[in-house]
Amino acid sequence: MLALVRANARGCNVTATWRAHKIGAGFANPCYCQIHPTCIPAAGEHQAKLTLMSESLRNDGRIWVPRTQGDTRRPSEIPGQERYYFLEERYPRFGNLVPRDVASRNAKDVCDKGLGVGPTGYGVYLDFRNAIRDRGAEVIESRYGNLFEMYQRITDDDPRREPMRIYPAPHYTMGGLWVDYNLMTSLPGLFAIGEANFSDHGANRLGASSLMQCLADGYFIIPVTIADYISRHPHGEVTTDHPAFAEAEHVLRERTGRLLSIRGTRSTESFHRELGTLMTDHCGISRNEAGLQEALKTIPHIREAFWKDLTVNGSGAELNQSLEHAGRVADFLEFAELMCLDALTREESCGCHFREEHQTTDGEALRNDEEFAHVAIWEYTGEDRLPVLHKEPLHFEALPLARRDYKS
Amino acid sequence: MVRYEIDHISPDTSFLEMMDLLNERLTQQGDDPVAFDSDCREGVCGTCSMVSNGRPHGPSEGTTTCQLYMRQFPDDSTITIEPWRAGAFPVVRDLVVDRSAFDRIMQAGGYVTVHAGPKPDPNTMPIEPEVAELALDAATCIGCGACVAACPNGAAMLYTAAKVSHLGLLPQGRPERYTRVMNMVRQMETEGFGSCRNYGECEASCPKQISISFISRMNRDYIRATLVEPVDPRGTMDPQ
Structure with missing residues (x-):
């Protein structure tokens, strides 16, 4: 995952989809990346990941920050009227249960205004005090006991006594390889399922729907469509003496050799961190034209520095995790540009994609269905050449398109 | 057995983040980093595999190595880290087993x-x-x-x-x-x-x-x- 710290597994990467894209598979909606509101905030810059706390916590937990900047009291000592329950005040009808993108943007907003809590100032409270008082400690424990325990294990704080601290973190990519209804990419014979494709979630995945996609793609669709494809394309015995195999092997060996021969001064991790910070700042919870332009200008410089000054120890002959990581980051450094380009081209706010230029007077997302009710599919055209944009229009038959409104 | 020293580790650092820091330091010095497996880092994928101080997944009960925090170890600790040891799990490299x-x-x-x-x-x-x-x-x-x-x-x-x-x-x-x-x-x-x-x-x-x-x-x-x-x-x- 392309961000400074994220909620995903450490090994998550774009390598397979990006390399498929480079040999002809269309990449759809690369800018759609969901930011999950309830993660445990960073403790320091070495942190490998932000652990996700289940969304269900928002059913009973109340999210707040102190009303005044620099309030250093323990949260339990801050009386009710001095607490800013910003989601409840801003969205009285939905309160703490607004969708993920809205909850994440509002948490960032109060932290940007200096009201955030914790050592970094980028955190908000998620408080179970009222729930425990109203429903009893036992009921709350039976609902969230395992999550409380997980939180306590990581932070050494007991959320039954003091509120949890949470902050949004990148969590899921709705974009991915373009596929048809059979889940085949634009490369004949290459299928992509689950998070690797773009198909089910649009711009804003809902809770539990990646499990839904897991079943839809993996249980209902792919066993039928892939078997059908294979039965229509008898291939005989697959061997490694096909010229395409020799070419792929050559490309890979050449690239591995290049990574190992730079012998510069900087670690892969330092480039990963530099790129992650850039993307979190300019292509994260909210985006704007100037920031995206800046990122598009900076990424090629980081990439150039990477290929000049990287250091990877060891060789390609044995297990070499540094070499593997370097290959991942090399792919991130190319993909990041496409992600920013897509975000820059989509001149509207839509689901997780919030462009600051496109908002209502009270700061909510403003879509532009006239021009952007489409899937953006990018075609790779070669190194140092701009990718070509193809648009697949979205038709809504059962329900008319309407604006999401959580305020009234 | 190789002995590494690493200091200024915050108690809020996880065990594997401590290993990350060690590896980054080793890379900067031009030494080979210590190979180890990890992925989800929240105790669900089953990838991490280290024996620390003689116990698989370390001293805490019901905990994977990735869920272990450095506050579990006193200051100035010497921690012995080994790979899984079993005939059916050949060592691939350092702490990585097959x-x-x-x-x-x-x-x-x-x-x-x-x-x-x-x-x-x-x-x-x-x-x-x-x-x-x-x-x-x-x-x-x-x-x-x-x-x-x-x-x-x-x-x-x-x-x-x-x-x-x-x-x-x-x-x-x-x-x-x-x-x-x-x-x-x-x-x-x-x-x-x-x-x-x-x-x-x-x-x-x-x-x-x-x-x-x-x-x-x-x-x-x-x-x-x-x-x-x-x-x-x-x-x-x-x-x-």
């Missing part, structure tokens, strides 16, 4: 029959809550291999028993219940895992605290499978 033997045990029987035609409606197969709970207790196995590393015999009984039980308890997995246990146990022995002597070290080291009573369950299924002529009930399933 656990593909587990995959082959799964391939031998870790599957269920699925109709290729129309899918059945959900909730047409009622499952008693106690049975579902028991199956889920077995299904919490993340396949990390701590049970093997902890066992003086290097046995994979707890792992295999968890898989056999989780699938055999649920209606979807019942058709292959007895052929499964035969095939998985045979594969387990082929891979060179040892036999169970009821030491109980596996349960004590399991990050998911899976009970050794599943091993007795597997043994009962195994004995039944050897006494009764195996019948493949798939041929007699009701058409859906």
